[in-house]
Amino acid sequence: MQPTSLAFQSKAAAALADPNLQTALGGIKTGWQRGRILAAERLPEFEQLRDQARDIKNHALANLDFYLEAFEARVLDAGGQVHWARDAAEARRIVQEICESADAKTVTKSKSMIAEEIGLNDHLEAAGITPVETDLGEYIIQLRKEPPSHLVGPAVHLTKDQVADLFEQTHGLPRTDDPTELVGQARTVLRQKYLQADVGITGANFLIAETGSAITVTNEGNAELTQGLPKVHVVIASLEKVIPSMEDAFTLLRVLARSATGQEFSAYTTVMTGPKRPGDLDGPEQFHVVLLDNGRTGMIGSKFQDMLRCIRCGACMNNCPVYLAAGGHAYGWVYVGPMGSVLTPQFVGIESAHTLPNASTFCGRCEEVCPVRIPLPNLMRHWREEQFKRQLMPSTVRQGLGAWGYLARRPALYRLATRLAMGVLGRLGKKRGRFARLPLAEGWTVSRDLPAPEGRTFMQQWRQRQRSRP
Amino acid sequence: MSDNERRRAAILGRLRDVYRRSPEDEAAAIATVEQRVFHPAPNLIPARGQLDLEGRIELFTTMARNVQAEVERLPRLADVPAATSAFLRRHNLPQKLVVAPDPVLQGAGFASQPLLRLRFGDADQHDGAGLTLAFAGIAETGTLMLCSAAERPTLLAFLPENSLIVLPSARVFGAYEQAWQELRREQGRPPRSVNFITGPSRTGDIAQRLELGAHGPRRLAILLVDDLQAG
Ligand code: SF4
Numbered sequence: 001m002q003p004t005s006l007a008f009q010s011k012a013a014a015a016l017a018d019p020n021l022q023t024a025l026g027g028i029k030t031g032w033q034r035g036r037i038l039a040a041e042r043l044p045e046f047e048q049l050r051d052q053a054r055d056i057k058n059h060a061l062a063n064l065d066f067y068l069e070a071f072e073a074r075v076l077d078a079g080g081q082v083h084w085a086r087d088a089a090e091a092r093r094i095v096q097e098i099c100e101s102a103d104a105k106t107v108t109k110s111k112s113m114i115a116e117e118i119g120l121n122d123h124l125e126a127a128g129i130t131p132v133e134t135d136l137g138e139y140i141i142q143l144r145k146e147p148p149s150h151l152v153g154p155a156v157h158l159t160k161d162q163v164a165d166l167f168e169q170t171h172g173l174p175r176t177d178d179p180t181e182l183v184g185q186a187r188t189v190l191r192q193k194y195l196q197a198d199v200g201i202t203g204a205n206f207l208i209a210e211t212g213s214a215i216t217v218t219n220e221g222n223a224e225l226t227q228g229l230p231k232v233h234v235v236i237a238s239l240e241k242v243i244p245s246m247e248d249a250f251t252l253l254r255v256l257a258r259s260a261t262g263q264e265f266s267a268y269t270t271v272m273t274g275p276k277r278p279g280d281l282d283g284p285e286q287f288h289v290v291l292l293d294n295g296r297t298g299m300i301g302s303k304f305q306d307m308l309r310c311i312r313c314g315a316c317m318n319n320c321p322v323y324l325a326a327g328g329h330a331y332g333w334v335y336v337g338p339m340g341s342v343l344t345p346q347f348v349g350i351e352s353a354h355t356l357p358n359a360s361t362f363c364g365r366c367e368e369v370c371p372v373r374i375p376l377p378n379l380m381r382h383w384r385e386e387q388f389k390r391q392l393m394p395s396t397v398r399q400g401l402g403a404w405g406y407l408a409r410r411p412a413l414y415r416l417a418t419r420l421a422m423g424v425l426g427r428l429g430k431k432r433g434r435f436a437r438l439p440l441a442e443g444w445t446v447s448r449d450l451p452a453p454e455g456r457t458f459m460q461q462w463r464q465r466q467r468s469r470p
Numbered sequence: 471m472s473d474n475e476r477r478r479a480a481i482l483g484r485l486r487d488v489y490r491r492s493p494e495d496e497a498a499a500i501a502t503v504e505q506r507v508f509h510p511a512p513n514l515i516p517a518r519g520q521l522d523l524e525g526r527i528e529l530f531t532t533m534a535r536n537v538q539a540e541v542e543r544l545p546r547l548a549d550v551p552a553a554t555s556a557f558l559r560r561h562n563l564p565q566k567l568v569v570a571p572d573p574v575l576q577g578a579g580f581a582s583q584p585l586l587r588l589r590f591g592d593a594d595q596h597d598g599a600g601l602t603l604a605f606a607g608i609a610e611t612g613t614l615m616l617c618s619a620a621e622r623p624t625l626l627a628f629l630p631e632n633s634l635i636v637l638p639s640a641r642v643f644g645a646y647e648q649a650w651q652e653l654r655r656e657q658g659r660p661p662r663s664v665n666f667i668t669g670p671s672r673t674g675d676i677a678q679r680l681e682l683g684a685h686g687p688r689r690l691a692i693l694l695v696d697d698l699q700a701g
Contacts (some may be wrong), residue, residue, distance in 0.1 A: 027678040045516045052513045061505075065485040066503040072478075078659070084478040119692035136684055153675060160677040183673060190685065195595060210507045211660050221671040221686025224628045228663070239481070244503070245510030250646040251634050254516070261674070264533065265611040268686065269655045269666040276662055279620030281592040297484040 001119055001147055005332035005344055005353040012326035012359070020159050021327050023458070029155065032318045035262020036369065043258065053255050054373045056248045057309035060240070061300060067209040067242045070290065074212025078274025082285035088118035091292045095120060095201065098288055099129050102232045104198035108190075110216065110223040111135035112203030113312060114236045114292055116148060116334040117347065120201075131201075132193045134222040136186055143170050149328030149336060150428065151314040152260050157327050190222075200226040200284070204237040205311065212244040214289060217256065217266045233272070233284035238292045240308040246271070252311060254374060255371035260313040285376035295346060303382045307342050309372040316376055322359055327446055331356060333406040338366035342379040350387050357383035512647040519610035519644030526609040526642045527694065533612025537669030538682060540691040543639070547574070547695050551583040554601060554634055557691050558586075563632060566594050568604040572621040574698065575636065592623035599632040606649040607642040609694075610669055614692065615649050618663040627665060633687035635667075638698035 004011075015021050019170055040046045040074040061065055072082045073287050083098075085091035091114075099107060107124065109115060109131055121131045121142070133142040137155035140147055148154030155163070164177040202223050216223040227233040243249060249271075257263040270336040276283030298306055317323040317337025328336035333353070335343040341356040357380040366376040471479070480621040491499060521529060531541045544553055558565055565583075569575050571590040580588055593600045605617040614635055618624045627633050646666070653660060671686030682688050 024677065031674070031678045043516060043518070045514055048514055049516075056513070059502075062489075063499055063503050065482050065489065066500065067507075068482065068485075069502065070507050078527070082472055084481055086477055086480055089677035090477065134685065136673045137673070140675065155675055156678065158677075160679070163676050179676045179679050179681050182676055183684055187683065187685060193596060209503075210510055213660060219672045219674070221628050222684070224624070225685055226664075228628065229624050244506035246504075246650050247510045247512045247647055250650070251513040253646070263668075265613055265666070265668045267537070267666075267668050267670070267672055271660060271664040271666075273662055273664075277618075277620075280618065280662060281620065281623040282625045283618065291481075293481050293484075297481060297488065300485060301488040322478050340578065407618065 001116070001334060003333040003344065003348040003352050005348070005356050007332060008326075008330050008355040008359050011330035011332070012322075015327045015330055016325060020162060021025050021054045021157055024157050024159050025324055025327055028318050028324060032152075032314070036259055036315055036318070037262075039258035039262040039264065042264075043254075046255070048260065049251060049255050050371050050373060052470070053252050053311075053371055054309060056243055056251060057240075057311075057372050060243045060248075061305060061308050064239060064242065064300065067244060068239060070209040071207050071212055071242050072291075074209065075274065075287075075289055076212075078212050078258055078287070079257070080212065083288060083290045085290055085292045085294075087294050088292075091118045091196060091236065091290055091294070092120060092123040094131070094290050095236065096124065096127050098232065098234055098286075099124065099199050100127075102198050102286075104232070106128055106130045106132060106193065106197045107199040108132050108194055108197040108226045108230065109138070109199055109201045110203070110218065110226040111138050111154070112201065112236055113148075113151065113334065114203055114238055115201065117238075117294065118236075118292065120236070132190070134190050134194070134220075135218070136183065136220060136222075139186055139190065140166065146335060147329070150317060151312050151339075153314075157329065158299065171357070173265045194225045197230045199226075199232040199234060200230040201236065202227050202232045204235050204241055204289075205256070206249050207237055207242040208244075208246055208249060208271070209242055211271075211273055213246075215249055215253075215269065215271050217253070217269050219261075219263075219267045221268050224268060227270075227272060227284060228282055231284055232286045232288070233275070234288045234290060235272070236290045238294065239296050256311055256313055259315040259369065259371040299346065304342065304346060304379060306374050307339070307379055309374055310339055310343075311372060312339075313371055315369040315371065316374075319365040319369045321361055321363060321365070326359070331359075338376045338380070339374075342376060342383065343382075345383050346359050347387075350383060350390060353384045354383070354387045357381070357387070508580075510646075514645055515645045516610060519608070521609065521644060523640070523642065526644055527639055529609040530607050530612050530642045531694070534669065534692055535612070538592065538610060539612065539669050540671075540689070541694065542691065543694040544696065546580070546697045547555075547577070547636075548579050550575075550578045550601075550693055550695065551580045551586065551634060553693055555583045555586050557632075557634060558599060561632065561689065563598060566598060568597045568600050568626065568630070569632075570622045570626055572603050572619075574603055575601065575611070593626045593629040595629060597630045599634065600626040600630040601634040601636070602626045604637040604692075605641070605664075606652060607637045607694075608646050608649055608666075609642055609644050610646075613646070614665075614667040615646075616665040616667060617653065617657075618661045618665075619629050624663045624665065627667065628686045631683060631687055632689045632691070633670070634691045634693060636693045636695055636698075639694045639696045640699055644696075 140155040149157040168175040275287040670690040673684035
């Protein structure tokens with residue numbers, strides 16, 4: 001996917017003016033954001049588990065070579081195969097070859113961010129193989145030819161009516177906007193696809209060195225049908241998914257669903273180890289694991305290593321004021337929200353994404369909620385330093401001022417942006433009186449301090465001034 | 471060297487370049503890795519599930535019901551056929567069932583329900599209801615643990631819209647780790663597929679509204695049976 005992250009400002013402005021999107025995003029606060037708080041309250045050990053989750057990932061990241069070797073040995077013992085891919089192109093080719101050796105016409109897929117990262121669907125289509133997304137959200141965005149707008153809910157940007165319109169066009173059935181019927185339609189259509197598919201492709205939330213297992217977590221049960229019905233199962237996963245043992249997986253699983261959706265546990269957590277065994281009545285005949293590097297070995301030992309702890313729960317975006325206003329598509333690539341602001345420059349280059357580490361109010365909510373305690377604001381700051389070092393700064397100063405001017409000309413967006421910033425600014429201002437830094441006016445405040453707002457936004461003051469004018 | 475071996479060597483080589491461990495550090499790292507892979511120990515286990523058996527069964531039941539599972543406790547395995555038939559009746563479903571070819575379920579005495587048409591085997595797309603046997607239950611979240619085997623095919627719990635699962639009451643553990651430790655003790659390596667199931671299939675992908683029965687079962691009925699010891 002070609003990144004369009006440089007257009008963040010204009011896309012965010014358009015997003016704010018899109019009532020459908022704003023309705024859809026509004027549900028996140030009452031749903032997942034609140035759900036996470038309640039789930040954490042119900043489990044007294046939650047904070048301790050987060051510490052342990054962080055430590056498990058840190059330990060694995062400090063010994064990835066050994067854990068990957070152990071994992072590979074166990075997969076081979078269980079009768080599976082392991083394929084190593086240094087970059088996206090190698091991973092695509094490997095998956096294509098596995099599909100071709102199975103004479104695959106149709107492959108079913110359950111949600112995999114790695115598949116999005118490497119642009120697998122387009123590649124398979126070009127090779128004459130039809131990929132079918134089975135996660136309902138992924139199915140919807142595949143039909144709409146859109147990238148996901150959220151890690152957990154890829155179609156969270158759409159309202160029920162938009163899905164109703166899409167299904168009417170696609171399924172050729174009378175229009176319904178009843179969610180139960182819409183889900184039923186997708187279920188019926190996809191059931192046939194599962195049965196036709198020659199290969200099933202899934203991601204993995206965790207890879208277990210102890211057993212050579214891949215673990216998927218879903219609510220729909222689509223991963224189980226994707227890997228259980230076709231004769232070939234391919235797992236695509238990035239290197240940092242490997243952890244030592246099932247015990248470690250359980251600790252991470254305890255914080256994953258709670259952080260993501262506020263569920264105690266997702267409906268389906270499946271531990272898959274190798275192909276079908278003698279006598280088994282179902283299961284794939286072949287079990288392949290594709291291990292993808294794609295720049296991750298370069299992150300180990302770098303300032304960005306902490307990012308590799310990410311378990312893709314989505315909490316950082318659910319709690320990000322910028323994401324909740326702008327939506328996922330404004331970020332312009334596969335990974336969105338705060339974690340996307342750190343990861344996207346890594347994958348597409350800071351030149352093509354320097355808007356993202358700047359699209360932050362630095363309110364710190366993302367770090368507060370991250371189950372593996374990734375210091376996301378700090379990592380965004382690192383990118384800004386990097387950007388400075390690479391002498392993108394002059395253009396950024398222009399960009400920053402450009403954004404300021406752009407916002408000033410768009411009252412709704414400006415109001416929102418300043419309100420978002422207010423809380424932080426008020427706090428900072430109390431401490432220092434003046435700001436060294438103001439989000440969205442970064443380039444400008446580098447050399448000039450702004451007066452601290454006194455509890456009212458610029459727009460409030462401006463309106464008042466207008467009223468008091470003769 | 472095959473292409474795959476070359477790519478593997480490149481990736482592992484890059485990692486080793488970054489780690490640059492001294493021989494002593496390397497020996498220490500290998501010892502830790504071996505310990506954690508070959509002798510894994512539990513991390514923090516929440517207090518919630520650490521109860522006596524009756525307490526665990528009660529917590530399991532509450533948690534499973536919270537996620538829309540039906541839970542019924544039966545004194546005897548021989549009560550399973552009648553409970554199954556009643557479930558189908560309650561939901562206006564045909565008296566038709568595919569059952570895992572497990573000796574325990576085959577010995578449940580289905581002849582007591584002459585109206586119930588059943589087949590022992592794996593599910594296909596035409597089956598509306600499937601019955602299988604769980605390896606264990608986990609009280610802390612009301613989760614079932616199913617282990618694949620020749621006599622317990624995986625798809626039985628995923629293809630039919632209605633999933634019935636027999637769980638021996640004595641196999642309700644407090645935490646996932648305890649159930650997994652029991653699996654290790656009995657089988658060593660895990661079977662091909664271990665499915666942790668917490669309530670029926672669901673999705674929130676249409677406007678974040680909870681809908682049951684996305685791809686897997688719309689209904690999940692758990693039959694807790696008291697006179698069964700092993701799973
Ligand atoms: S960065 Fe943290 S909060 Fe965000 S998706 Fe990853 S694990 Fe979740």
